[in-house]
Amino acid sequence: MSRPTRFKNTQAEEGQFQLRLVVAYAIMVLLFLLLVSRFVWLQVMQHEHFSTLAQNNRISLVPILPNRGLIVDRNGVILAQNYSAYTLELTPSKMADLDATVAELSKLVNVTPRDLKLFKKLRAESRNFEAIPLKAKLSEEEAARMAAHAWRFPGVEVKARLFRDYPFKELTSHVLGYIGRINTKDVERLEEDDQTTNYRGTTYIGKTGLEYTYETQLHGTVGFEEMETDAGGRAIRTLRRTPPINGQSLHLALDIRLQELADKLFGKRRGALVAIDPRDGGVLAFLSKPGFDPSLFIDGIDSQTWKELNEDWEKPLVNRALRGLYPPGSTFKPFMAMAALETGAIGPNDIRPAPGYFTLPGSSHQFRDSKPSGNGMVNLAKAIQVSSDTFFYKLAWDMGIDRIHPVVAQFGLGSKTGIDLDGEAAGVLPSKEWKAKRFAKYRPEVGRWYPADVVSIGIGQGFNAYTPLQMANGVATLANDGAMFKPHLVQQVVDDRHAKATPINTNPVRRLAFKPAHFEYVKRGMQAVLQPGGTAARIGVNLPYTMAGKTGTAQVVQIKQGAKYNAGALAERYRDHSWFVAFAPVEAPKIALAVIVENAGFGAAAAAPIARALTDFYLTGKVPADLSGQLQTVKTETRSAAEIARAQAERAAEEQEGHDANPAP
Amino acid sequence: MQTPLLKRLWQFVREPLDGWLMLFLGLVFVLSMLVLYSASNQSFDKIDNKLVYTVLGLVVMWGAARMRPQSIMNFAPPLYALGVLLLLAVHFKGVTVNGSTRWLELGITRIQPSEIMKIALPMMVAWFFQRFELSLRWWHYLAAMVLIVIPGGLVLKQPDLGTATLIMAAGFFVLYFAGLSWKVLIGGAVAFAASLPVVWNLMHDYQKKRVLTLIDPMEDPLGAGYHIIQSMIAIGSGGPFGKGWLNGTQTHLDYIPERTTDFIFAVYSEEFGLIGNIILVVLYLLIVSRGLMITARAQTLYGRLMGGTITMSFFVYAFVNMGMVAGILPVVGVPLPLVSYGGTATLTLMLGLGMLMSIGNTRR
Incomplete structure (x- = not known):
C-alpha cells in the first residue's frame, strides 16, 4: 500500500532535486559570467589605466649626480675639489623608533654632539621620507662596521657621497664662498629658474662667493637612470641611462x-x-x-x-x-x-x-x-x-x-x-x-x-x-x-668633457676720454x-x-x-x-x-x-726673507692648461666611480 | 604475456576514475604548473613539492574513488566528532598566531582542525539526512542546522571568518539539496541581509577593514588596500592577451603578495590575460558541470547530497578566490582550487573529488 505512494513521493522528490540542481547550476554560471565581466572590465576597458600603473610601479628614475666643477687658480692649483666619502644616512619614515636607532648607531660610530645637533636641525627641515645624514665622512673602520650591522637597522644606509673640499680654507673663503645644503629659499630660486629637475638628488648648492655666482656652470646637468624596481624599492636592472654632464671648472685669474x-x-x-x-x-x-x-x-x-x-x-x-x-x-x-x-x-x-x-x-x-x-x-x-x-x-x-x-x-x-x-x-x-x-x-x-x-x-x-x-x-x-x-x-x-674653454669677456668696458x-x-x-x-x-x-x-x-x-x-x-x-x-x-x-x-x-x-x-x-719672484719658510704655495709647480685639463678628466672619472661605488642596498 | 598484465594494471588504475573529470583536472594541472613555475621565479622547489602533493592527492583520490559511497559515509560521525573535539581543543589550548587561534600543536606538527571540517561537516549532515531519509520532518532540518552551527561557530570564534563561511556554506548546500523549503531559503536570505548591520558590529576590526578595503581599496593604498590594488594592477595590465608566460612585471618584481598561494590567480591573469582567464573559468565550469552530472545520476540521497555539495564547494572556492583577487570579494584565505600551492588544500580537494568519483561509480 505504501509502496506506490513512496514511489510517487520519490518521483516528486526526484523532480524537486533535479530542479535544485538546475537552479544551482544557473547560479554558478551566472556568477562565473559576473567574474568574466569583471575581467573584461579590468583587462579590456581599464587595461590602459592599469598598464600605466604597472609601468609606474616598475620604473623609477634614479638621478645620477654630475660632479661639481673644480676651481683652480691661474697656475692650475686646485682651490676647490670633490672627494668621495661614506656617510651614514637615516630615513625616518622607514624606522619605528628614530631616537632608539640613533642611540644604537652611536655605539657603532662616533657621533659627536655637533653631529647630533646638526642632525636634529636637518630633521626639522626635511620631510619624513628624505634621507638625512647622521654622520658624514665615516672612517674606513666605521663604514666596515656599519656594513656588517646594516641588517639590524632598516632605513639606515651607508652611502658614498662626494664632498666639497677647500684645501686653502680661510685663505680663499671670501673668494670661493662655499656650498651648503639646499634650503627652501634655494628651492624657490630653482623653481623660478626651472632647474628643479636638474637638481634632483643634489644636496648642495653654491651659497656665496664664486660657488654661488657660477652655480650653473659648476653644477652641470644631472643624468638619469631608468631603473626597474621591485616592490621593495630595490633596483633590479637598468633599462636606460642618460649620463650626467659634469660641472665645468673655473680657471681663476687669481694667483x-x-x-x-x-x-x-x-x-x-x-x-x-x-x-x-x-x-x-x-x-x-x-x-x-x-x-x-x-x-x-x-x-x-x-x-x-x-x-x-x-x-x-x-x-x-x-x-x-x-x-x-x-x-x-x-x-x-x-x-x-x-x-x-x-x-x-x-x-x-x-x-x-x-x-x-x-x-x-x-x-x-x-x-x-x-x-x-x-x-x-x-x-x-x-x-x-x-x-x-x-x-x-x-x-x-x-x-x-x-x-x-x-x-x-x-x-x-x-x-x-x-x-x-x-x-x-x-x-x-x-x-x-x-x-x-x-x-x-x-x-x-x-x-x-x-x-x-x-x-x-x-x-x-x-x-x-x-x-x-x-x-x-x-x-x-x-x-x-x-x-x-x-x-x-x-x-x-x-x-672638461669637450676640452673647451670659454674665456670671460676681457674687453675694456670703458675708455675714459x-x-x-x-x-x-x-x-x-x-x-x-x-x-x-x-x-x-x-x-x-x-x-x-x-x-x-x-x-x-x-x-x-x-x-x-x-x-x-x-x-x-x-x-x-x-x-x-x-x-x-x-x-x-x-x-x-x-x-x-x-x-x-x-x-x-x-x-x-x-x-x-x-x-x-x-x-x-x-x-x-722675490719672497720676503722672514716669510719664505711659511709659504706653502710659492713652490707649487705650475701646470699648463692642457695638463690641468687632463688631470681633471682623470679626476672626474675617479669621482664618478666613487658615485657608482655605493654599496648595493 | 606482458601486454595483458600491463593492460590489467591499467584497467585496475583506470577503473574507478572518471574520464571527463580526469581530463579537465589534467588541463588545469598543466596550467597550474606553468603559472607556479613563473610565480616561484622559475625555481623548481615548489614545482617538485607540488608534484609530490599531487601524486599523494591522486592516490587519495583514487582510493576514495574505489570505495563505495556507503562505506565512506560510515566515517562521517566519527570524523565529525573528532573534528569538533579538535576544534574544542583549539578553543582551549590552541596556538595563537596573528591574533587568531586556529592551530593545534601536536608536538611534531601543527594542524588546523577547521580544514578537516571542510569535508567532515557536509559528510555528517549528508549522513544525517540519509539516516532519516524516510521520515524527514522540519525538525530534522533544524537539527542539521545545529550540526552546522556547532563547528561553524567554533571556527568563527577563532576568529576565521573565511573558513567558517566556507564550512557553513558546505553544510548549507547539503540542506539545500536535501530539500530545505524555498520559503525558508528566501526567508533566510532576507534575514541574513537584515542582520548585516548586527554582523558588522560583531566583526573584528581587521575583518571590517577587509570589507572597507574592498569597497574602496584606494582608501588605504599602502596598507590594507595594497594587496588588492597590486593584484588588480596585475590583472588589468595583463590585458586581453596577457604579457606572456614569465613576463609579468608585477609578478617578477614582487608586487603581488602571496603569489604562489592565495594570489596566484593574479600571476596567471597578468601573464595569460583575458583569454587565459576565460579558459580557466571554462575549465572550472566543465568540472562543475561534470560534478552536477554525476550528482544528478547519484543513486542514494547521501550520494546526491555529497555530490552536489562537493561540486558547489569546489565552485565556491574557485569563485571566491578569483573574486577576491579581482577585487569584488573581501580578502579571505581561500586558495584557488588545483592551482594554488599548498599541500593540505590539495589533499582535501582531491579527497573530495575522489568521493565525487566514487558516487559516480555506483550508478543505478
Whole structure:
C-alpha cells in the first residue's frame, strides 16, 4: 500500500532535486559570467589605466649626480675639489623608533654632539621620507662596521657621497664662498629658474662667493637612470641611462701664491687687499682678513658656532674687499688731481701754497694738515707726493662738488665694479643729488649741500666711502690710462668633457676720454710718492722696477678741534685705517692694487710694505726673507692648461666611480 | 604475456576514475604548473613539492574513488566528532598566531582542525539526512542546522571568518539539496541581509577593514588596500592577451603578495590575460558541470547530497578566490582550487573529488 505512494513521493522528490540542481547550476554560471565581466572590465576597458600603473610601479628614475666643477687658480692649483666619502644616512619614515636607532648607531660610530645637533636641525627641515645624514665622512673602520650591522637597522644606509673640499680654507673663503645644503629659499630660486629637475638628488648648492655666482656652470646637468624596481624599492636592472654632464671648472685669474703671501703679510691684522691685472681686469689677489673656514658651512653650521662667528667683533664673515666701505683718505687725491686737471681747475705747473692749516672764508674752523708746518709752495704733482691736505682742501673748495663728482665717477668710485661675486657694495661718491636723497627723510636743511661739505671730500674723508675693490679697480684704470675693465676672478670656464674653454669677456668696458698727458702727470706724481721726499719713500728703496702709489689714512673717529691724534690714547679699533694703492711697473703696469689695514695708522707704515712685497714677488719672484719658510704655495709647480685639463678628466672619472661605488642596498 | 598484465594494471588504475573529470583536472594541472613555475621565479622547489602533493592527492583520490559511497559515509560521525573535539581543543589550548587561534600543536606538527571540517561537516549532515531519509520532518532540518552551527561557530570564534563561511556554506548546500523549503531559503536570505548591520558590529576590526578595503581599496593604498590594488594592477595590465608566460612585471618584481598561494590567480591573469582567464573559468565550469552530472545520476540521497555539495564547494572556492583577487570579494584565505600551492588544500580537494568519483561509480 505504501509502496506506490513512496514511489510517487520519490518521483516528486526526484523532480524537486533535479530542479535544485538546475537552479544551482544557473547560479554558478551566472556568477562565473559576473567574474568574466569583471575581467573584461579590468583587462579590456581599464587595461590602459592599469598598464600605466604597472609601468609606474616598475620604473623609477634614479638621478645620477654630475660632479661639481673644480676651481683652480691661474697656475692650475686646485682651490676647490670633490672627494668621495661614506656617510651614514637615516630615513625616518622607514624606522619605528628614530631616537632608539640613533642611540644604537652611536655605539657603532662616533657621533659627536655637533653631529647630533646638526642632525636634529636637518630633521626639522626635511620631510619624513628624505634621507638625512647622521654622520658624514665615516672612517674606513666605521663604514666596515656599519656594513656588517646594516641588517639590524632598516632605513639606515651607508652611502658614498662626494664632498666639497677647500684645501686653502680661510685663505680663499671670501673668494670661493662655499656650498651648503639646499634650503627652501634655494628651492624657490630653482623653481623660478626651472632647474628643479636638474637638481634632483643634489644636496648642495653654491651659497656665496664664486660657488654661488657660477652655480650653473659648476653644477652641470644631472643624468638619469631608468631603473626597474621591485616592490621593495630595490633596483633590479637598468633599462636606460642618460649620463650626467659634469660641472665645468673655473680657471681663476687669481694667483694663490700671491694670495697666500698677502695673507701672511697681513698676519693677524684685519683688512683687505685686492690686486688686479690692469691689462685685462683679472683679479690676482682678493683677500679679506680675517677669513673663516668654509667647511663649517657645508653641512649646515650649528647655531653656536654661527653665533660666535657672526658676533665676533673682527667680523670674519664680512667680505671686506667686496662690501667693506671705507673713506679712502689720501688715496683719493690722485683722482682729485685727475678731476682738477680735466676741469682746468689747476694747470700742471701751477704753484699753490700748502700751509699748516686751511680755513674757510668767514670761519674759524681749522682744517689741519698732517704736517703742522705745511709744505710751502707746491704744484699738483708735489702735493700728491707729500700728500698735502691743505692743498687739496683749497682745490676742492675752489672746484666744488659738481666738478669733482663727474670725473671721479668715471673711475668707478661709488658704483659697483660688476665683479663676478654677489653682494658687492656700491659705496658713496658724494654729490648734491646723493646727499639730498640720502637725507630725504630728515629736515630739508640736513639734505642741503653746504659748500663746506666739499672740503674734507677733497682729501678722501667726509661722505666718501668705497670698497677696496673699487679702489683697486680705480687705480688699475688710472694706471692703464683710462682703459677700464670689469674686474673678474674667473678667467675661463672650462668644459672638461669637450676640452673647451670659454674665456670671460676681457674687453675694456670703458675708455675714459681724458687727456693722456693728465694720466701721465698724475702717475708721475704717484711715482714720486715712492721716491725720496714722498710719503712712501721708505718702500721705494731699491726698487728693481718702477712703482707708483699713494698712501692714505682713513679716519675712524673725528678728532676734536685743537686736539691731537694720538694713536696710543685710542682703543685699537678706533685708530685710523692704513691705506695704500699702487701699480707697477709705471710704464707698462702689470699689477694694480689697493691695500687697507684696519686700525693700523698711517698708510705708509702698514699698508705700503704689503704692497711692495707683493709687487716684488709678482714682478721678480722675490719672497720676503722672514716669510719664505711659511709659504706653502710659492713652490707649487705650475701646470699648463692642457695638463690641468687632463688631470681633471682623470679626476672626474675617479669621482664618478666613487658615485657608482655605493654599496648595493 | 606482458601486454595483458600491463593492460590489467591499467584497467585496475583506470577503473574507478572518471574520464571527463580526469581530463579537465589534467588541463588545469598543466596550467597550474606553468603559472607556479613563473610565480616561484622559475625555481623548481615548489614545482617538485607540488608534484609530490599531487601524486599523494591522486592516490587519495583514487582510493576514495574505489570505495563505495556507503562505506565512506560510515566515517562521517566519527570524523565529525573528532573534528569538533579538535576544534574544542583549539578553543582551549590552541596556538595563537596573528591574533587568531586556529592551530593545534601536536608536538611534531601543527594542524588546523577547521580544514578537516571542510569535508567532515557536509559528510555528517549528508549522513544525517540519509539516516532519516524516510521520515524527514522540519525538525530534522533544524537539527542539521545545529550540526552546522556547532563547528561553524567554533571556527568563527577563532576568529576565521573565511573558513567558517566556507564550512557553513558546505553544510548549507547539503540542506539545500536535501530539500530545505524555498520559503525558508528566501526567508533566510532576507534575514541574513537584515542582520548585516548586527554582523558588522560583531566583526573584528581587521575583518571590517577587509570589507572597507574592498569597497574602496584606494582608501588605504599602502596598507590594507595594497594587496588588492597590486593584484588588480596585475590583472588589468595583463590585458586581453596577457604579457606572456614569465613576463609579468608585477609578478617578477614582487608586487603581488602571496603569489604562489592565495594570489596566484593574479600571476596567471597578468601573464595569460583575458583569454587565459576565460579558459580557466571554462575549465572550472566543465568540472562543475561534470560534478552536477554525476550528482544528478547519484543513486542514494547521501550520494546526491555529497555530490552536489562537493561540486558547489569546489565552485565556491574557485569563485571566491578569483573574486577576491579581482577585487569584488573581501580578502579571505581561500586558495584557488588545483592551482594554488599548498599541500593540505590539495589533499582535501582531491579527497573530495575522489568521493565525487566514487558516487559516480555506483550508478543505478
